[in-house]
Amino acid sequence: xxxxxxxxxxxxxxxxxxxxxxxxxxxxxxxxxxxxxxxxxxxxxxxxxxxxxxxxxxxxxxxxxxxxxxxxxxxxxxxxxxxxxxxxxxxxxxxxxxxxxxxxxxxxxxxxx
Amino acid sequence: xxxxxxxxxxxxxxxxxxxxxxxxxxxxxxxxxxxxxxxxxxxxxxxxxxxxxxxxxxxxxxxxxxxxxxxxxxxxxxxxxxxxxxxxxxxxxxxxxxxxxxxxxxxxxxxxxxxxxxxxxxxxxxxxxxxxxxxxxxxxxxxxxxxxxxxxxxxxxxxxxxxxxxxxxxxxxxxxxxxxxxxxxxxxxxxxxxxxxxxxxxxxxxxxxxxxxxxxxxxxxxxxxxxxxxxxxxxxx
Numbered sequence: 602x603x604x605x606x607x608x609x610x611x612x613x614x615x616x617x618x619x620x621x622x623x624x625x626x627x628x629x630x631x632x633x634x635x636x637x638x639x640x641x642x643x644x645x646x647x648x649x650x651x652x653x654x655x656x657x658x659x660x661x662x663x664x665x666x667x668x669x670x671x672x673x674x675x676x677x678x679x680x681x682x683x684x685x686x687x688x689x690x691x692x693x694x695x696x697x698x699x700x701x702x703x704x705x706x707x708x709x710x711x712x713x714x
Numbered sequence: 715x716x717x718x719x720x721x722x723x724x725x726x727x728x729x730x731x732x733x734x735x736x737x738x739x740x741x742x743x744x745x746x747x748x749x750x751x752x753x754x755x756x757x758x759x760x761x762x763x764x765x766x767x768x769x770x771x772x773x774x775x776x777x778x779x780x781x782x783x784x785x786x787x788x789x790x791x792x793x794x795x796x797x798x799x800x801x802x803x804x805x806x807x808x809x810x811x812x813x814x815x816x817x818x819x820x821x822x823x824x825x826x827x828x829x830x831x832x833x834x835x836x837x838x839x840x841x842x843x844x845x846x847x848x849x850x851x852x853x854x855x856x857x858x859x860x861x862x863x864x865x866x867x868x869x870x871x872x873x874x875x876x877x878x879x880x881x882x883x884x885x886x887x888x889x890x891x892x893x894x895x896x897x898x899x900x901x902x903x904x905x906x907x908x909x910x911x912x913x914x915x916x917x918x919x920x921x922x923x924x925x926x927x928x929x930x931x932x933x934x935x936x937x938x939x940x941x942x943x944x945x946x947x948x949x950x951x
Contacts, residue, residue: 606945607755614759617766624770624781633773636780637917638890638907639718645908655897655905656720663719665813670769689769692807693762700761700803704754707742713750 618689622682667691715780715879715886715918716808716823719816721907723897726889731821737798737829744795753792756948760788760800765807768814772929780926783827783882786835786875787934791941791948794836801828826885835878842870864942868935875934876927880919883926887911887918 628634642652642660670688675681722730745757764784771779789797802824808814815823843866891911894904907914941948 606947607759609944610759611762614762614766617763621766621769624772628771628773628779631773631775633775633777633779635778636715636771637778637921638721638886638909638914639716641718642720649908651903653720653904653906653908654899655723656907658720659816659818659906660718660720663810663813663817665809665811667811668813670812670814685769688812689766692804692811693765695807695811696761696765696804697758699807700800701754701758703742703799703803704745704749704757705751707745708749708751708754711746711749713748 614693618686618693621689622685625682625685715783715827715883715922716805716815717819717826717886717890718813719818721816721890721893722819722822723893723906724818725896726893727818727822730819730825730889734802734821734825734829737825738802741795741799744793745799748793749796756792757796757800760784760792760797761803764788764801765804767933768804768808772926774921774925778921780921780929782875782926782930782933783831783879784930784933785827785831785882786839786871786878786930787937789832789836790839790871790874790934790938794832797832797836798824798828801832822886822889826882826889830885831878831882834881835874837874838877839867839870839874842873843867844870868938871938872931872935875930879930880922880927883918883922884915887914890914890918 640648642657645656646652667688670685670692671681672684672687675684749757767784768781771781773779783801785797785801788800791797792800805815805823805828806820809817809820809823844863888911890907891909891914893907894910897905899905909917
């Protein structure tokens with residue numbers, strides 16, 4: 602397998618990243634909410650009328666820097682789409698970097714050629 | 715299907731962390747055994763593919779959304795164990811950076827989507843496709859089979875993908891649904907995910923059985939057809 606081939610696959614991934622706003626636009630068009638069972642504590646309160654104690658406690662455990670692939674202040678419209686693409690670029694750069702390092706570490710000196 | 719923090723109590727999320735760590739260790743061993751240095755970029759691209767495909771939310775009109783995971787496709791390309799690791803890396807970044815899935819629930823989400831998804835989907839694929847080779851990841855590459863075998867592989871991949879995502883969803887639904895049984899406060903109210911199995915299973919499964927499973931199958935088949943044309947060296951038995 603030569604690197605040239607991987608470049609072509611990487612271009613495929615980049616095209617997909619640019620298209621990701623479809624994943625925002627379609628649910629908006631069809632007036633769909635989020636995924637079932639992935640509500641925030643606030644949304645749970647609206648559904649149930651209260652927030653379960655443990656859920657309240659654990660849901661505050663971690664606050665992610667780019668929650669829901671959205672940059673604060675860039676929530677809606679075109680800015681939302683651009684933020685979504687940027688999130689994709691950041692996330693994918695990270696997963697490529699990390700899996701590459703883990704992969705390199707695992708195959709070091711394993712003698713497979 | 716990405717369970718957030720707070721939905722699973724410590725018994726469940728703890729057990730699933732306990733379940734996934736040995737899986738990661740075994741998967742790492744498998745990669746060490748069968749990967750060549752030149753296969754490493756494929757692991758990275760697989761991880762990237764699973765990340766990006768999960769950004770394509772598919773709506774149920776007026777209802778909820780879901781997405782494909784790529785688990786079966788990736789398992790066919792790089793083997794089920796390497797696929798488990800590739801998907802886990804995506805899920806971990808999604809949790810930490812984007813709050814997509816919880817931190818305490820990383821064990822659960824990796825168990826459901828990466829492990830159950832990849833192994834389940836790949837098992838069905840092998841069963842139906844009649845693919846040869848010893849399931850040794852990237853080591854065995856497919857030598858262009860006859861057209862009947864090719865068709866069987868695509869059918870196997872599609873059904874495997876459909877089952878894979880439903881398998882992952884069922885695991886998530888069961889984990890969520892047992893919370894009210896496991897954890898209740900002194901006032902009798904649930905401490906974590908509040909819905910019983912009789913609600914979680916139909917609510918989660920309907921979307922996956924009717925829509926997301928089919929999307930997963932279509933994505934898997936289309937990418938395989940594309941790769942077979944442009945990157946035949948990647949498709950293996």
